Every structure is written in structure tokens, then in C-alpha cells.
Amino acid sequence: MSAMTPEEAVAHVVATNPVFAVAPTIVRGVTYKAFQNIPGTVHALLDAGMAQHDNGAANYILYEGERWTYGEFAAEVRRIAQVMQGTFNIGKGDRVAIAMRNYPELMALVLAISATGATVVFVNAWWTTQELEYALGDSSAKLVFADGPRIERLLPLVGPMGLTLVGVRDGEAMVEHAYSALQLAASNAPLEVDIDTDDDFAVMYSSGTTGNPKGVVQTHRSAVNAVFSWLMQGVVAPLVTPPAPDAPEPLRPSVLVVTPLFHVTATHPTFLLSLVAGAHITLMRKWNGDEAARLIDAEKVTRFLGVPTQSAELMLAARETGLKLETLDYIGSGGAKRPGAQVSQLAETFPNADVATGWGMTETNALGIGMTGDDYVKRPESAGKLHPPVQELRLLDDAGNDVPLGELGEITVKSPANMRCYLNKPEATAETIQDGWLRTGDLAVMDAEGYVTILDRKKNIIIRGGENIACLDVEGALHRLPDVVEACAFSVPDERLGEVVGACVQLRKGATLTKEDMATALASYIAPFKTPQHLWTQTGPLLRGATDKIDRRALRLACLDNEKAKT
The missing domain is CATH 3.40.50.980 (Rossmann fold)
Known part of the structure; x- marks a missing residue:
């Protein structure tokens, strides 16, 4: 069988496989492209996946020595x-x-x-x-x-x-x-x-x-359309890269879940997908690189999807233990961007695996943009291409106009996988979704081949090891401290976690605040992962811009430059 281009393969599957048939569908007054023959609800995925799990007899979950069929x-x-x-x-x-x-x-x-x-x-x-x-x-x-x-x-x-x-x-x-x-x-x-x-x-x-x-x-529709978009990738892949005639039968899909199931990265493209993909699930009680390597080796895990820190620590554990982890055929990244230098290192350490990247949001049920294998190795700074076949993508300027190829615009997606709304927040919903198009707040450029590179965020968000942290959430907690006059939170680069929380605060005259005292005082107000790991203090007002608002970007640069000068 001759290889198809990805576009040819998608068109072929949509046209010939009834499971992945797509047609215009009206949802809440908006017309989307949507799958027509998939289960209608999330819980229906359980019965839909029964045959893929040996009619229920196959082992499905491993947790700390417990096995569930x-x-x-x-x-x-x-x-x-x-x-x-x-x-x-x-x-x-x-x-x-x-x-x-x-x-x-x-x-x-x-x-x-x-x-x-x-x-x-x-x-x-x-x-x-x-x-x-x-x-x-x-x-x-x-x-x-x-x-x-x-x-x-x-x-x-x-x-x-x-x-x-x-x-x-x-x-x-x-x-x-x-x-x-x-x-x-x-x-x-x-x-x-x-x-x-x-x-x-x-x-x-x-x-x-x-x-x-x-x-x-x-909604049920949004989650299930996302699941079947990923399921289709497994059908498309051998059409794009046909296996050798003498290739052995592929192993049963097996996933190591290493990120929290209260986040979309673990629920949708791992747990929910596993139901209809016939995949085995191994749950880790707590992340540990050495234990992850042991479980992958022992359970013949084929798929690993974690934040970039976990990929790096798995790579280190494999090198230190000598485990080849040859069953791994996919090493994905979700929740945060993987450092470009890590891509080739992972590909070299795990030659049997396709190293992958992805961009998605809770608001899109984790569906979005991605790429794997050689495409990713060649473009380690890119987020990839839009996942077909039910999504549409535009890059827009502040006025809502499409920007030319190569120019910076806000990633805006239309898909049945998009959220219905923000709960109890009609104004925020209206700002984010217009005529079915969801404005993501991520700024990117797209080239002529459709590869998208994310360059910045419009939102004041810190992504610490895949965990999103609102700067205003941190600032609100800091303002509870009696000696803090004003506060500004921002991201600080971190080799292990990608970003951590930093903060600059103005203190009342004569007051002092150490990082340790701050952490103790904030413990009742915000979770520990949100507590600033870097703290700058001053007695004068924080740096402001022309509109007299705190200039977050300029203040961040000044604090980081000051830190570099000390070292």
C-alpha cells in the first residue's frame, strides 16, 4: 500500500469509515462540522468500548498492585x-x-x-x-x-x-x-x-x-467529539506511514496516567479515549520518574502523556536505570510547552517512540493542535497543525480580522468540542465565544503549511508544570498580608517546571517580608503550588505604564535583570 499524505488519509477515512462520518450539525444555533455516528454521551463510551476490551475480560486498570478488568x-x-x-x-x-x-x-x-x-x-x-x-x-x-x-x-x-x-x-x-x-x-x-x-x-x-x-x-457532544478526533488519528497513522510487510502485530494500547484526573489532559485524551481505543490504564499514586520507568517496562506501556518536566525526568530515569522502554511508541506533552532542546534528546533516548506535542484547552475539551515524530523534531518550537476533521482555525487581530500568514494573531477555533459556556459568567462567555468561534487568548503565527507556533499569551497566566495559575489569584492572596501595599505576580523561568510564580510587592514603611514568612502567611488562602517561589520587595510604588496601571511585563523584566546582576 502506498503512503498517503495526511490530508488524503483524513479524507479517505471520513469518506469510507462510517464511524468517522462528518456532516454539518446545528448546535445552539451555530453550524459546526461534527461526527454523525459516534456515541451520543460520555457514559455510552463504556458500552461502546466493551468489544475492544475482550467483551470485558481484558485487564483495564492497574493501581498499586490492584487490577480491575x-x-x-x-x-x-x-x-x-x-x-x-x-x-x-x-x-x-x-x-x-x-x-x-x-x-x-x-x-x-x-x-x-x-x-x-x-x-x-x-x-x-x-x-x-x-x-x-x-x-x-x-x-x-x-x-x-x-x-x-x-x-x-x-x-x-x-x-x-x-x-x-x-x-x-x-x-x-x-x-x-x-x-x-x-x-x-x-x-x-x-x-x-x-x-x-x-x-x-x-x-x-x-x-x-x-x-x-x-x-x-x-457537554457530552463536546467531549465525545474530542475523543473520536483522537481515535481517528490511530486510523489515519498507518495510511500515512504504512507498516512494513513483516512488521509484528502492534501491542495493545497501554497508557501510564501521570497527571491529575481533575485536569483535561488526563481525563479526555487518556481516560475517556482508553474506553473506545481498547487501552489499558496504569495509574500512578504519585509522580516519580524511576517508578514510572519501572511501570512502563513491567506493564509494556505504549503511551506516555505528561507535562514536559515528567518527560525529562522519565528520560533521566531511563538513562540511569538502563531501561530501554522499547514498548513506548508515543511520548506526548500537554499542559505546557516542551523546551525545544528536549525534543531531539527524547527522540534519541526513545528511538521507538514518536515524540509529540499538543496544544489544547479545558475550553476545547483538550482538542486543538499537535504533531508527532519527524515533523516535531524538525520544528521543535512549533505547536503543530490543527487536528482534523471537525475543527476550524483562524488567527485574529484585536478587531476580529484574520491576519496574514506569518503575522501574529490570536488562536481562534470553531468546533463541536468547544465548551458550552463559563458557568455563571455570561459576560466572560460572550467575550470568549462569538458565533461558535472561541478566542483562546494565545497569540501565534501560522506558516504556509499550516504549522502554528505560539509566541505569547494575552492572559496573565503562569503555567507551572502544566498547572495554570492566575496572576490575579496570587496577587489577591498577597494583598491579604497586612504589610503589603500592592503586589504584582508574574512567571519566572524554571529549568524543571518551565515556569514558577514570582512576585514583586511594595511593603509598608518599616516592614520586612521574607519568602518563608510569605509562604506561611499565604497557606490559608492559596494552594502551595501558587505560592511565589521568587520574591522581590520594595518600599516605593511598583513600576507603572502610561495608563498608571502596573506594567507587569516591564516589572518582570526589571526583577529578572536585577536577579541576574546579583549572580
Whole structure:
């Protein structure tokens, strides 16, 4: 079979494979290109993937020595969905929160909640009590499934917010309802829920330019269209690069999940995709490069998707242990841009793997731009090309006009995978989505071949190891300190995490503030990963621009230059 171009392969698959048939579809008054024959809801992916998992007999999840077959996982989803419907009267219009580390139960809960017609509310497991209070109040979630550390932070909110907590694993003995006990009470009654593909599936919180995070509302259609866009890539790939006639059968897809499942990078292109791709899932309790290398070797993992820091530490672990990790055929990057120099190093260390990059957002259900293999090695600073076939891309100037090729513009995408709205924020929604086009806040250039290179961000966001941090969130916490007159947060380059938080503050006359004292004082207000790792203090006003606003960029440069001068 002769090789096709990527464009030819996509057109061929769309035209000949009914699973990936695409047609114009009207969603909320806007016409999109959308898949026509895919499952209509997220929980329907479970049954759709049964055949790909040996009709349920295949091992599906490994966690700390525990192994779950796909059939066992599906049975647990059904039981917990029945409990939510029967015991807690959960159904359409309700929102149910999940607050825990990466446990198999988290995966089961995502599908069980969606099966009842309710909306999954993902909360950041690193948040403080105050941050949890905001998200639960914003989402109106009253039922929360949580593990021990999260229950400790949630207990002060139970009375004031009227919460019902269900303890999972080390949280079971801390509250009235225990996850394992509730399962025993499940009936065999079928769920009877009428769920539309455009009903809400989930609320995921994403840091924005405002102090509080925005609740990104994802629908069933948006999530499933993203999943099948990635699934199609596996069908297209052998048409573009046909395997050799004597090539062995490919291994079963196997994914190591190393990023939090409360973020879109882990839920959508790893967990949800695994259902219909027939992939095995290995969950890590906590990231460790050496342990990741051991698991990849032992479990014949084929796919690794993490933040760039994790790719670098996996590479170092492989070199130090001598493990070849020859089963890896994909090493992806999500959440933050990978340093260009790392691309060729990874390709050399893992010659059997396609090193990949990707750009996506919570607002796009993680679908977006990407590239793999030689294309990426040749263009290590680029984000890649738009993933086909349901997305459209424009680069716009501030007035909403398309910019010429090679000129800087804001990445703007139209796709059925786009979010429905920002929860309770109609003005922010209207600013972000116009006529189905989502303005992302990322500034980029595109060349004649369609490769997109991201150069800057319009939003005041710091991306620390894949975790988005709003500068205003950090500044709001700093302003709570009595000796701080004004504060400005910004990114500081970091070799390991890409970026970390830095801050410059004006102190009251005669006051002092050390980095250690600051961290202690901020512990009640923001999660530790948001606390500035670099601190500059001064007694005079912070640098301002022509409009008398703090000039964040100029102040950042001045602080970094000052630091360089000291060294």
C-alpha cells in the first residue's frame, strides 16, 4: 500500500469509515462540522468500548498492585450510578463533585455521575478549604465524593454549605457515607434517564485572568467529539506511514496516567479515549520518574502523556536505570510547552517512540493542535497543525480580522468540542465565544503549511508544570498580608517546571517580608503550588505604564535583570 499524505488519509477515512462520518450539525444555533455516528454521551463510551476490551475480560486498570478488568470496572460504574440515583436522588440538573487523588474510583465516578444525567464537577485536589468553598458554591454541588485529605478540608464547609460527603478509600471512616458500603446497597434496577448529547457532562475549573477560576461547562457532544478526533488519528497513522510487510502485530494500547484526573489532559485524551481505543490504564499514586520507568517496562506501556518536566525526568530515569522502554511508541506533552532542546534528546533516548506535542484547552475539551515524530523534531518550537476533521482555525487581530500568514494573531477555533459556556459568567462567555468561534487568548503565527507556533499569551497566566495559575489569584492572596501595599505576580523561568510564580510587592514603611514568612502567611488562602517561589520587595510604588496601571511585563523584566546582576 502506498503512503498517503495526511490530508488524503483524513479524507479517505471520513469518506469510507462510517464511524468517522462528518456532516454539518446545528448546535445552539451555530453550524459546526461534527461526527454523525459516534456515541451520543460520555457514559455510552463504556458500552461502546466493551468489544475492544475482550467483551470485558481484558485487564483495564492497574493501581498499586490492584487490577480491575474492564467488566469489573463497568459493573462498578453501574452500581455507583444506581446508588446515586436511589440513595441520593441524583438526576438531571444536579451537579456532583469529585475531590480526590488519582484513584480507580475517580474514573468510575465520572461515568456513573454522567449516567444519572447529572454533571460531574471536577475540583482541584490541591485546593485549600477556601478555594474548595468557591468552586462548590459556584457549581451548587451538594454531594461530594472525596478521599481523606480532601475530606479534612471539606469538613468545615459541611454545615454552612449543606454538603453531603461520601468518603473514598482513606476517607471512608471520616464521614457517614462510605463508598464501599454504598456499593453493597446497590440494586440491579436499570437506570432510566433521557440524556441528550447537548446536555452538560462536566464542569472543570480553569484559572483565568480573574482571581477566581472559571467553571468550564463541557457537554457530552463536546467531549465525545474530542475523543473520536483522537481515535481517528490511530486510523489515519498507518495510511500515512504504512507498516512494513513483516512488521509484528502492534501491542495493545497501554497508557501510564501521570497527571491529575481533575485536569483535561488526563481525563479526555487518556481516560475517556482508553474506553473506545481498547487501552489499558496504569495509574500512578504519585509522580516519580524511576517508578514510572519501572511501570512502563513491567506493564509494556505504549503511551506516555505528561507535562514536559515528567518527560525529562522519565528520560533521566531511563538513562540511569538502563531501561530501554522499547514498548513506548508515543511520548506526548500537554499542559505546557516542551523546551525545544528536549525534543531531539527524547527522540534519541526513545528511538521507538514518536515524540509529540499538543496544544489544547479545558475550553476545547483538550482538542486543538499537535504533531508527532519527524515533523516535531524538525520544528521543535512549533505547536503543530490543527487536528482534523471537525475543527476550524483562524488567527485574529484585536478587531476580529484574520491576519496574514506569518503575522501574529490570536488562536481562534470553531468546533463541536468547544465548551458550552463559563458557568455563571455570561459576560466572560460572550467575550470568549462569538458565533461558535472561541478566542483562546494565545497569540501565534501560522506558516504556509499550516504549522502554528505560539509566541505569547494575552492572559496573565503562569503555567507551572502544566498547572495554570492566575496572576490575579496570587496577587489577591498577597494583598491579604497586612504589610503589603500592592503586589504584582508574574512567571519566572524554571529549568524543571518551565515556569514558577514570582512576585514583586511594595511593603509598608518599616516592614520586612521574607519568602518563608510569605509562604506561611499565604497557606490559608492559596494552594502551595501558587505560592511565589521568587520574591522581590520594595518600599516605593511598583513600576507603572502610561495608563498608571502596573506594567507587569516591564516589572518582570526589571526583577529578572536585577536577579541576574546579583549572580
